Amino acid sequence: MSLVVDAKGRDLRSVSAELKEQVAKGPVKVRGAAHLHGLVAGFKSGDVTITGNAGDYLGALNDGAVIRVQRNAGRYLADNMTRGTVIVEGDAGYGVGAYCYGGAAVVKGNAGDFAAVMNKGASIIVKGDVGDEVATYMLAGDLVIVGNAGKNLGNYLIRGNIYIAGQWETLGHNTLLAEMTESDRAKLRGYFDEYGIEADPAAFKKIVRLSEKPFYK
């Protein structure tokens, strides 16, 4: 039985204060939170479910909490996350997993432009399609796209891996199509099993960096 926090008509500070108290006691459901931006930010632990839509910056700086969204999330989901998991059953907006250092962000619908931008170590998994410029200047971690990608996929990739089952419009600078290994397929299988995503690892292509230092010589 989850505890419930009703966020309707309340501001971030008051909802967050109540949420911080409640997560220490057990799983918490938050309803009416679509208007709040930056909810569940910087939590070190806890199990939080947003029962409807979520606002922008949900789970920003997440440092260990498990956060679920039963419908759609706004922009900048899991911004600068270091640990923990954020799972969205629907779509997410621009900038999913921007600046993350760790943890996992999973979107079971589509995600917008600039997903995984400057990702530095998180696993970011999108079951649907993603927009343009995803994984721009990614420095570490994985981006898994079960659907298709837009323009400039992996632009100025430095490190980390992009796995994609669908098509892309264009590849960005400093990208290289690489061989999928058994280890890659095992990793993808692990992601799909853990997050309940139906996809065949054998269908994926892998994109890595061309050069580690693509900028100023």
Place this chain on the structure above:
Amino acid sequence: MPPVNGTFCVTVMKDRCINAGMPGKCATCVEVCPHDVYAIDASGNVYVQNYNACVGCRICSEFCPEDAIRINPAESEIMTRSPWTFPQIEEIHYKAQTGQYQLRGFGTMGGYVPSFDNITIVPSQISSPAPRDKYREECNMEVVIGEGTCEHPIRLHYPFVFAAMSFGALSKEARMALAIGAAQTGIITDTGEGGLVQDETWLVKGFENKERTLKRWEPGGYLVVQWSTGRWGVSADYLRAGDAVEIKIGQGAKPGMGGHLLGAKVTAEVAAVRGIPIGSDALSPCRYYDVTDPADMKRMVAFIRDVTDYQVPILFKLGPSRPYADIKACVEAGADMISIDGLVGGTGASPAVVTQGVGIPTVALIPPAVQALKDMGVHRKVKLFVLGGMRNGLDAYKAMAMGADGIGFGAAAEIAMGCRACMSCSSGKCAYGICAQDPVLRARLNPVEAGQRLANFIKATAEELKILTMLSGHDDVGDLSEEDLRAMEPNIAAITGLKLVGYERPMPWWENGRGNGSNGNQ
């Protein structure tokens, strides 16, 4: 490649040089020069192998046991071959040979830039409040940041901060020295965007050990942690480690561009803090990837306040662009303090064309910035700090009389630590270990000694500010006003709105409310 090659004459006085008399006996200059100006031949004779490589840091002269070396600027060629001076010829050669533009640090070089130098202070006499006695009366210099908006406002002992300079750009020892200097003077040291050196967190509070049991320095300072477009080393714990969080929008060295740490300085330690490959350039984006509409910045401030549990102030740092509108945007986003960095500022690496020719001079930023705060009814509540080429108590007084609440020192802090402004900061070859990551060079900087030098500099500068404040009839730096200043030439009067000496009025367009930036696109 340093940009000023060939502008220094290296003279070794053979009558004093130990090596000249006894080859092989001494080669100190060869050992200490990081730019390979000197070499030693098979017979042990030291010689100058590359005059053009000298950047003027004078480390050889300082270490020479017989004071046998003189480094002097080469004769000016402005009158003879302008505009084709030696540095400009060298720059073109460099680009022609490499196909690359020049990068350098340490701010704008040469040329006319409007500054505080053409402003004078009006002392008190019989017609104005009497001067205060510097030796026998008190002068309040405290500045409080974040009062009413957070649980733990910052109470600066002096109206000064050390400007944001990152670990990576600076050595770990320099970062530690800044913390020690801040601890002894009750002011701010700012991480910049390079993440946190753990030692800073206890040093800045005056402790000399991690366990915080040995208190050595009073009154203790404040650590500001920066949130930037590269977000290097940023986490919830990082934000909570600071006494304030600073949101960096821009900087004087490269307004409109992100931070740029050259690969030569990305050692294993720097790479680990930033989460990037060793030797890879750390190029911060020019804008936030997680801000795409004006409301986003306000939302960002809101969740940073929430993550830090509403305990600490939120600061903003701006580059020199459109101060009136930019300051208003920061206030609307929820800033407790705004630092604005001028054209001359710039300790960071930057394309030379940007650091040399992009942005508004520091002195010209203040009137529109102050006007914006006044128009929003928050002047003196949201604090305004001015950075960019600030050197001494005179600059501090003038900036504060124009309406700033305090000033910041970047280059001056580096110079206080021992820097000679040789402008090779970005190369990683800082001879004094301030901007170096090479362990041999870093070992030259003792953090405790450098911290003491910083504290001495701040205290002496504060005394200068106190003298000037009291001779103009005030006992609180917050009471300084434009009436305490006069512009000494029409250009500076036109830019600042200050009364012109002799004319005793502002320039006409300031008298009717124009020119303060609020009516144009500033």
